[in-house]
Amino acid sequence: MKKYDMNFDTFLKEFKEHVSKLGFKNSIQKDYILKILYHSGEHLTAEEITFSVKKEYNIDVGIATVYRTMKFLEEMNIVESLDVGDGVKRYELTLSLHHDHLVCTSCSKIIEFSDELIESRQIKIANINNFHLKDHVMTIYGLCESCQ
Numbered sequence: 001m002k003k004y005d006m007n008f009d010t011f012l013k014e015f016k017e018h019v020s021k022l023g024f025k026n027s028i029q030k031d032y033i034l035k036i037l038y039h040s041g042e043h044l045t046a047e048e049i050t051f052s053v054k055k056e057y058n059i060d061v062g063i064a065t066v067y068r069t070m071k072f073l074e075e076m077n078i079v080e081s082l083d084v085g086d087g088v089k090r091y092e093l094t095l096s097l098h099h100d101h102l103v104c105t106s107c108s109k110i111i112e113f114s115d116e117l118i119e120s121r122q123i124k125i126a127n128i129n130n131f132h133l134k135d136h137v138m139t140i141y142g143l144c145e146s147c148q
């Protein structure tokens with residue numbers, strides 16, 4: 001369970017203003033999907049999001065809508081996705097501080113970590129190669145303690 005610096009209402013308000021400014025439509029489905037992601041603080045699949053929106057808020061949202069919305073949110077850089085190796089995307093808000101992941105390929109457990117040395121090495125490697133670093137993905141795949 002993650003804690004974010006920004007409270008949900010402020011986050012949603014800014015998101016909606018941003019969406020309108022870009023000329024896209026806001027929708028109640030988007031609001032509830034973001035609400036689920038914000039409050040769970042987990043890495044959720046589209047199916048889990050669909051299920052939670054229905055369960056928590058009694059809002060019917062089709063899985064196709066969730067997929068479309070997640071694609072949109074990813075393009076807007078509001079969420080990022082992680083593949084635990086089963087080809088199913090798991091989404092989380094980009095609102096949290098940058099972090100990397102350890103993924104268990106047996107039970108799909110996800111552990112978050114951040115490591116200053118890894119971060120600074122990546123900047124160095126980018127510099128050496130005359131690369132302007134914009135983003136990076138670092139995922140360690142393996143077996144968690146209980147699956148070993």
Ligand SMILES: [Zn+2]
Binds near residue numbers: 107108143
């Ligand atoms: Zn495991």
Ligand SMILES: [Zn+2]
Binds near residue numbers: 092100
């Ligand atoms: Zn994460």
